[in-house]
Amino acid sequence: MGFSGGSEVQLLSKMAAGNGHGEDSPYFDGWKAYDSDPFHLTENPDGVIQMGLAENQLSFDLIQDWMAKHPQASICTLEGLDDFKDVAIFQDYHGLPEFRNAVANFMAKVRGNRVKFDPDRIVMSGGATGAHETVAFCLADPGDAFLVPIPYYPGFDRDLRWRTGVQLLPVHSDSSNNFKITMNAMEEAYAKAAAENIRVKGILITNPSNPLGTILDRATLVDLVAFVNSKHIHLVCDEIYAATVFTQPDFVSVAEVIDEVECNRDLIHIVYSLSKDLGLPGFRVGIVYSYNDAVMRCARKMSSFGLVSTQTQRLVAGLLSDDEFVGRYIFESAERLATRHERFTSGLEQVGIGCLESNSGLFLWMDLHKMLKEQSFESEMELWRVVVNEVKLNVSPGQSFHCAEPGWFRVCFANMDDEVVEIALRRIRTFVAKADLAAKKRRCWQNKLNKLSFKSRIFDDVAMSPRSPMPHSPMLRAQN
Numbered sequence: 001m002g003f004s005g006g007s008e009v010q011l012l013s014k015m016a017a018g019n020g021h022g023e024d025s026p027y028f029d030g031w032k033a034y035d036s037d038p039f040h041l042t043e044n045p046d047g048v049i050q051m052g053l054a055e056n057q058l059s060f061d062l063i064q065d066w067m068a069k070h071p072q073a074s075i076c077t078l079e080g081l082d083d084f085k086d087v088a089i090f091q092d093y094h095g096l097p098e099f100r101n102a103v104a105n106f107m108a109k110v111r112g113n114r115v116k117f118d119p120d121r122i123v124m125s126g127g128a129t130g131a132h133e134t135v136a137f138c139l140a141d142p143g144d145a146f147l148v149p150i151p152y153y154p155g156f157d158r159d160l161r162w163r164t165g166v167q168l169l170p171v172h173s174d175s176s177n178n179f180k181i182t183m184n185a186m187e188e189a190y191a192k193a194a195a196e197n198i199r200v201k202g203i204l205i206t207n208p209s210n211p212l213g214t215i216l217d218r219a220t221l222v223d224l225v226a227f228v229n230s231k232h233i234h235l236v237c238d239e240i241y242a243a244t245v246f247t248q249p250d251f252v253s254v255a256e257v258i259d260e261v262e263c264n265r266d267l268i269h270i271v272y273s274l275s276k277d278l279g280l281p282g283f284r285v286g287i288v289y290s291y292n293d294a295v296m297r298c299a300r301k302m303s304s305f306g307l308v309s310t311q312t313q314r315l316v317a318g319l320l321s322d323d324e325f326v327g328r329y330i331f332e333s334a335e336r337l338a339t340r341h342e343r344f345t346s347g348l349e350q351v352g353i354g355c356l357e358s359n360s361g362l363f364l365w366m367d368l369h370k371m372l373k374e375q376s377f378e379s380e381m382e383l384w385r386v387v388v389n390e391v392k393l394n395v396s397p398g399q400s401f402h403c404a405e406p407g408w409f410r411v412c413f414a415n416m417d418d419e420v421v422e423i424a425l426r427r428i429r430t431f432v433a434k435a436d437l438a439a440k441k442r443r444c445w446q447n448k449l450n451k452l453s454f455k456s457r458i459f460d461d462v463a464m465s466p467r468s469p470m471p472h473s474p475m476l477r478a479q480n
């Protein structure tokens with residue numbers, strides 16, 4: 001018998017062989033399109049511009065400056081060498097006390113010091129990605145579910161579900177009220193789960209929202225806390241964009257709300273990371289902050305699977321203990337995000353493209369529904385392919401965020417410099433202008449055709465011809 005007797009499915013576990021990672025989605029396809037033809041200002045100026053990556057690179061210079069002034073913060077420098085041994089052999093899963101203190105203080109500062117965080121509740125994980133899985137593992141058994149308002153970050157399908165067997169059930173929201181979470185929708189989703197015999201263990205919210213770039217108001221947070229209390233389920237709040245709020249209204253953390261209202265704190269958990277607020281996704285600093293002692297203890301034991309390296313902890317401790325730096329960073333980063341947001345939204349507005357009004361995040365929720373051939377997700381995909389392959393911009397279609405309405409696209413705006421922003425906007429302008437022109441030509445032809453006898457036969461012939469003025473691209477047809 002040869003070595004290739006069994007199929008892959010037999011050789012591997014079902015989980016390993018399945019598509020739990022969710023890589024087969026337009027969200028990741030866009031990244032692949034970028035990877036195969038990445039834009040470069042001089043080496044590949046016609047390449048795909050990456051606008052599908054929620055990265056905060058606008059204030060990186062501030063961190064680099066700090067690093068240059070504090071070479072001892074890293075053990076990879078002569079100045080840090082004295083501590084090399086201590087750092088290299090430390091592997092306690094509680095984390096360095098100075099790291100936990102610094103992170104707890106930073107979390108408070110980002111929330112305007114209106115609330116305090118206990119360093120002993122700071123549990124490390126490999127980014128928010130690891131933190132979400134840890135929390136899901138602690139709170140739910142395979143088959144149990146979390147309710148998640150749509151549209152939501154596509155990574156949740158991987159992070160919460162893949163290895164835990166937990167389900168995510170959508171809570172409806174749409175543009176009729178600017179995608180606000182309503183308690184009616186929450187009740188409906190909860191009742192639907194009950195009717196299907198699915199045990200709901202909690203609600204997962206992202207505040208500020210990815211992909212919407214909006215924040216939850218205090219009243220909604222109070223309602224959500226009341227909701228989970230009444231059902232005796234959990235509330236998991238992903239607050240990893242907390243410091244990206246760049247205009248009023250101010251961010252309100254669930255930590256503030258539970259200080260103000262009666263509630264069972266055992267039900268409240270915060271997921272945080274330094275990937276967005278500080279723009280350090282490569283450091284993999286994720287935090288589980290649970291008010292529930294049992295969850296905290298279990299999460300801490302689990303952090304062995306995704307420890308933040310001691311070197312990183314040390315560096316982060318140094319960086320975040322510098323109050324002057326942190327204050328300046330939070331302020332400056334918000335200013336720069338506001339400027340970039342304004343540049344982008346006004347650039348889109350000039351060509352008649354609207355976005356959901358937002359005040360946070362690293363992205364815009366762009367409304368292209370008028371450009372769809374039909375109001376369907378197939379048309380959304382057609383349009384998305386044109387944007388990626390012809391306009392050469394990798395934006396993410398709303399359906400990858402489980403959006404209920406076709407025509408919305410997430411556009412990341414903080415992972416590129418000003419020059420690339422202008423190029424991206426120029427491409428959008430050219431594209432919209434071409435679409436407008438084609439629509440005008442088409443209207444003109446239609447008028448002419450209407451005047452001719454045998455109108456319908458001629459119209460069909462022309463429309464089928466490869467030289468037809470009827471645009472074949474869905475973007476062009478979409479001007480109706």
Ligand SMILES: Cc1ncc(COP(=O)(O)O)c(C=O)c1O
Nearest residue numbers: 127128129153206210273275281
């Ligand atoms: C809402 C949300 N949660 C979690 C993550 C994952 O973050 P991390 O890089 O810290 O794992 C992301 C990344 O885009 C995100 O947008």
